[in-house]
Amino acid sequence: MSYLFRKCLIFLLVFIAAFGCTLKAQEIWGLEKCVNHAIEKSLQVEGSLLTLDNADVDVSTSRQSRYPSLSASTNVGWNFGRTIDPTNNQFITETFFNNGFGLNSNVVLFNGSKINNSIDQSIVNVKASLKDLEQTKRDITLNVSTLYLNILFAKENLVNAERQLKLTLEQLSQLNKQISVGNRPENDVLDIEAQIAANEQSIVEAKNSHTINLLNLKQLLRLDPDYNMDIVAPKDLPFGTDPDFTSFNDLYAAAIVNQAGIAANELRLKSAELERNWPKLIYIHL
Numbered sequence: 001m002s003y004l005f006r007k008c009l010i011f012l013l014v015f016i017a018a019f020g021c022t023l024k025a026q027e028i029w030g031l032e033k034c035v036n037h038a039i040e041k042s043l044q045v046e047g048s049l050l051t052l053d054n055a056d057v058d059v060s061t062s063r064q065s066r067y068p069s070l071s072a073s074t075n076v077g078w079n080f081g082r083t084i085d086p087t088n089n090q091f092i093t094e095t096f097f098n099n100g101f102g103l104n105s106n107v108v109l110f111n112g113s114k115i116n117n118s119i120d121q122s123i124v125n126v127k128a129s130l131k132d133l134e135q136t137k138r139d140i141t142l143n144v145s146t147l148y149l150n151i152l153f154a155k156e157n158l159v160n161a162e163r164q165l166k167l168t169l170e171q172l173s174q175l176n177k178q179i180s181v182g183n184r185p186e187n188d189v190l191d192i193e194a195q196i197a198a199n200e201q202s203i204v205e206a207k208n209s210h211t212i213n214l215l216n217l218k219q220l221l222r223l224d225p226d227y228n229m230d231i232v233a234p235k236d237l238p239f240g241t242d243p244d245f246t247s248f249n250d251l252y253a254a255a256i257v258n259q260a261g262i263a264a265n266e267l268r269l270k271s272a273e274l275e276r277n278w279p280k281l282i283y284i285h286l
Contacts, residue, residue, distance in 0.1 A: 027227075031148050031234045034221060038144045039137050041222040048133040055129045059122040065115050068107035075100050121274040124267050131264035138260060140220075147217040152233055154210035161206050165199035168192065 029037075039045055076099045085092045108115065172192045178184040218225055256262060 025228065027229050029229050029231050031145065031231075034148060034217065034231070035141050035144050038140050038221050042136070042140055044136050044140070045133070048129070048136045052126070052129040052133060055122065055126040059119065059126055062115065062119040062122045065108070065118070068105055070103075070105045072104070073102040117274050117277065121271050124271045124274065128264045128267035128271065131260045131267060135260035135264060144217070144220060147213050147220065148231060150213040151210060151217065151231055154206055154213055158203065158206035158210060161199060161202040165196065165203060168195050168199050172196065 076097075078095075078097050082091060082093050084090070085094075172189070175184060175188055175192055179186055179189070214229075215225060217231075218227060218229070223229070
């Protein structure tokens with residue numbers, strides 16, 4: 001084996017080992033990182049941003065409607081062969097050239113403050129779109145937090161199920177010792193074995209719950225299903241209220257005041273009121 005071949009082989013083995021280690025590296029995600037990533041990659045947030053941009057365009061369009069419009073046009077004609085002379089409506093065989101120019105301008109003198117109401121309505125729609133964007137981000141945060149909590153519960157349930165299985169196996173070992181000396185009947189083993197099967201089932205259920213919730217979290221984060229990640233329990237979370245001393249009526253009243261979705265609906269109601277109050281102009285055709 002030549003020196004060059006051995007050198008290439010060693011380099012290839014080192015590369016494969018390094019690449020394999022990279023693939024197996026597990027990235028730890030915190031709750032804040034998950035929430036920020038989900039908001040950044042969310043298609044719903046992108047849709048809300050587009051709606052907000054359209055509302056800004058409507059405001060600009062409503063304001064521009066105050067200004068007069070001006071348009072210009074031109075036309076060019078070249079006639080040859082047998083045709084009709086537009087000046088005397090007679091057939092001619094001469095070739096002639098014609099062109100025309102036009103200038104048009106419109107300005108609103110009075111329309112019953114419809115432009116002002118349209119501008120006010122557009123501004124209210126922008127505020128409603130901002131509230132929709134805020135509510136979308138809150139919904140994403142709630143969904144991520146729910147999945148995050150489910151994963152933590154599944155991990156805790158898995159640890160408890162494994163501990164219970166270990167304890168049951170120890171009980172089986174003690175029972176076998178007692179059976180060997182004649183202190184316990186052999187039929188008692190069946191109960192322990194049934195308990196072991198139940199513990200193993202609990203472990204499988206906890207693993208499945210952890211896998212499913214982790215896949216749902218990856219889907220919400222728009223990550224590849226094979227992406228190797230894990231989460232950790234958040235520490236030092238601040239609590240503004242004590243749930244034991246908060247009534248349902250207090251929570252409902254706080255939601256009415258703080259929920260962005262409710263504020264957005266109220267703004268849309270105001271926008272509809274502005275549109276309904278537009279003056280109805282009467283046109284007389286002479």
